[in-house]
Amino acid sequence: MSLLEVRNLQKSFGGVRAVNNVSFSLAPGELLALIGPNGAGKSTTFNMVNGQLKADGGSIRFNGTELIGLKPREIWRLGVGRTFQIAETFSSLTVIENVQMTLLSQDKKMFSFWRAAADYKRDEALSLLAQVGMAEQAERPCRVLAYGDVKRVELAVAMANRPKLLLMDEPTAGMAPRERNELMALTKKLVVEHGTAVLFTEHSMDVVFAYADRMIVLARGQLIAEGKPMEVRGHPKVQEVYFGSGKTFEKPVDTTPSKPMAQEVA
Incomplete structure (x- = not known):
């Protein structure tokens, strides 16, 4: 059963048809690139x-x-989370405060002073941070974190809304190969545990081939191919349009985490 159904989607800017009758679906627990x-x-x-x-x-x-x-915001409240190409967190707040802000907003208590914000759902916030391996850094300001850790915090913030669908816009942009692998391995683990569906855009083909269950390929606003990564890999239209003559996909990287996931996720 599909969680997300996109049918005949269209969008133009002036005389340019940016999206032309694009259709696809996404099931719970599936990563679609x-x-x-x-x-x-x-x-x-x-x-x-x-x-x-x-x-x-x-x-x-x-x-x-x-x-x-x-x-x-209405879509967010229905259970659709999102992360951004450039990680969006409150740099002046601590790691745990960033998650607590989302929990406050989720419960529509952003402007309620009946309870100290620093105490609000602290245990739940710590649990979310533990899932992404950031509980030990809960009291650190986000501005002092390494970029890979900021992306982990952003993932915890996105999961605070308990989304059924998570939209990830180039989640590994700006990250080193090992960081890319660790973040996507963590995302895959959370997807399996929570049954969350993920739609993500990505330029790093090693990430796509290592972690996507399926992929869809667009060119000039039209869907030209869809299927499992290895099926799409050899599609002649994809090779021609996406990579150009003579170019091929990058070789997928080894997806073995640099350290055991048991150490990263409580």
Whole structure:
């Protein structure tokens, strides 16, 4: 059964058709990679699912609810989380305070002073941080963290809403190969444990082939291929349009974590 159903999605900017009748579905517990060359329509498609852009036509149904016309915050409250290409956290707040802010917002208590914010759902916040291996750094300001750790905090913040669907915009951008592998291994583990569906855009093909269950490929606003990574890998249209003549996919990297996951996730 599909959690997300996108049908005949369309979006134009002036006379340019950025997305042209794109359709795909996503099941609970599945990681779906959305890839394509620059200008393919990936970001436009991604941002329409999130509500940042309104589609000109088609349908985006999440868990039976039509998302077109809803604001990003309304979509978030339905159970759709998001991470960004450039990690978005409050750098002046501590790691745990970033998670607590999301829990406050989730419970619609952002402006309620009936209880000290520093104490609000502290145990739940610590549990979320433990899942991403950041509990021991809970009291550190986000501004002093290494970038890979900031991305872990962002993942904990996204999971604080207990999303059924997680949208990840180039989750490994700016990260070293080992950090990319560790973050995506952690994401895959959380997806399996919670049954969360993930739609992610990504330029690093090693990440796509190592962790995506399926992938869809866009070019000039149209869907040109979809299927399991190794099926799409040899697709002639993908080779021609996405990589150009004579180019091939990067070789997938070894996905063995640099340290046991048991040490990272409580």
